[in-house]
Amino acid sequence: MEPSVFQSFFLIFTGAAVVATIALYTRQPLLVAYIALGMIMGPFGLQFITNIELISEISRVGIVFLLFLLGLDMQPKALFSVLKQATHIGLISSAVFASAGYAIGWAFGFSHIENLIIGMAMMFSSTIIGIKLLPTTVLHHKHTGDLMVGLLLLQDFLAIICLMILLSGDLGKVDLSTMGKTFLALPIIAFAAWAFVKWGLLKLIQKFDRFHEYIFLVAIGWCMGLAELSESLGLSAEIGAFIAGITLATSPISQYIAISLKPLRDFFLIIFFFSIGARFNLELLPSVALSAIAMATMVLVLKPVSYRFLLRHHSEQNRLAWDIGFRLGQISEFSLLIAFVAFNASLIGEKASTLIQATAIITFLVSSYIVIFNYPNPIAVSDKLRRD
Numbered sequence: 349m350e351p352s353v354f355q356s357f358f359l360i361f362t363g364a365a366v367v368a369t370i371a372l373y374t375r376q377p378l379l380v381a382y383i384a385l386g387m388i389m390g391p392f393g394l395q396f397i398t399n400i401e402l403i404s405e406i407s408r409v410g411i412v413f414l415l416f417l418l419g420l421d422m423q424p425k426a427l428f429s430v431l432k433q434a435t436h437i438g439l440i441s442s443a444v445f446a447s448a449g450y451a452i453g454w455a456f457g458f459s460h461i462e463n464l465i466i467g468m469a470m471m472f473s474s475t476i477i478g479i480k481l482l483p484t485t486v487l488h489h490k491h492t493g494d495l496m497v498g499l500l501l502l503q504d505f506l507a508i509i510c511l512m513i514l515l516s517g518d519l520g521k522v523d524l525s526t527m528g529k530t531f532l533a534l535p536i537i538a539f540a541a542w543a544f545v546k547w548g549l550l551k552l553i554q555k556f557d558r559f560h561e562y563i564f565l566v567a568i569g570w571c572m573g574l575a576e577l578s579e580s581l582g583l584s585a586e587i588g589a590f591i592a593g594i595t596l597a598t599s600p601i602s603q604y605i606a607i608s609l610k611p612l613r614d615f616f617l618i619i620f621f622f623s624i625g626a627r628f629n630l631e632l633l634p635s636v637a638l639s640a641i642a643m644a645t646m647v648l649v650l651k652p653v654s655y656r657f658l659l660r661h662h663s664e665q666n667r668l669a670w671d672i673g674f675r676l677g678q679i680s681e682f683s684l685l686i687a688f689v690a691f692n693a694s695l696i697g698e699k700a701s702t703l704i705q706a707t708a709i710i711t712f713l714v715s716s717y718i719v720i721f722n723y724p725n726p727i728a729v730s731d732k733l734r735r736d
Contacts, residue, residue: 356397359389360622377720378727380713382618386625397626404623410616412589413609414476416571419593420606434498437658442471442506444654448646456639462700465690468510469704470647472503472680476617477716481675481725492668496675507682508584514689533581538591541574545595553601567605628709632702640706647711651677674718678711
């Protein structure tokens with residue numbers, strides 16, 4: 349019998365509290381615990397929760413809030429400066445990772461189309477892990493945070509292009525007119541959002557700022573509204589949420605909004621990591637184990653080395669270059685979305701989809717361990733490295 353939404357939430361959060369306690373006692377990162385819980389309780393484990401599509405859809409709200417909060421702490425002028433610095437690094441690194449992914453897929457006998465999509469999935473790093481494991485002071489006030497945000501945002505734009513190609517149903521046929529309209533929509537949405545905030549939203553906030561509940565509701569409504577508008581025009585909800593945040597960043601109340609929404613963001617992110625583990629088909633694991641280990645090893649080694657080389661060439665300090673490289677040393681939640689879309693469009697088989705998922709989980713776990721035990725982060729098990 350399928351559990352109700354209430355029962356599913358009970359199982360997820362009670363289970364998360366238990367495994368988080370065990371993880372802290374054994375000095376393990378919490379992200380690992382949430383993914384493991386999903387594997388145990390999901391349809392390929394004990395089958396306590398089987399409606400993973402609903403859970404995944406709910407968890408996406410966490411990613412939207414993450415991008416909204418990121419935008420709230422970034423001034424528009426700083427954004428353009430960051431993108432200018434990061435563009436060539438992001439494009440070169442993405443080409444390297446895609447080529448390496450294609451080569452490994454080819455070596456393990458996948459088809460040409462499957463290798464193209466596998467390579468596509470290897471291009472991106474996780475926004476959630478990259479930002480969540482970066483200390484708040486570094487994220488918002490230091491050059492390391494600026495560069496990471498720039499690289500992740502550029503990858504988000506590239507991911508949108510990839511998803512549009514996949515949604516066309518044929519890698520060889522891309523609707524250029526639709527793509528052109530979508531990218532034309534980006535500056536239009538950004539300008540309309542800026543104008544609405546300047547002449548409407550900020551006046552409402554100033555008038556009713558003593559009613560904290562109202563500010564909370566307006567912030568959520570603005571974030572979700574622009575996310576939905578953005579998605580309806582062909583962009584992603586995540587891009588819309590980021591625009592919603594950055595247009596509010598100049599408001600004196602932006603930091604209050606950011607602090608108020610952080611618990612809500614964490615609530616949905618726990619569901620997100622649970623859904624990653626729950627969606628993984630353990631029955632197919634033996635057939636892709638060797639290729640997944642090879643692909644994950646490539647990602648975990650090549651990404652830090654490539655970012656280190658490119659950032660050093662960009663005149664960044666050696667320590668900063670390695671720091672960013674290891675923080676971005678995994679594939680992305682967008683990679684999982686690419687696998688899902690490509691599989692539904694019959695562009696890849698279940699084995700190739702499972703390979704991408706397995707690579708994502710392995711790199712999520714290993715890269716989290718590397719950062720948590722070696723670099724400053726908010727959830728470090730060591731007091732010396734814990735920063736927030």
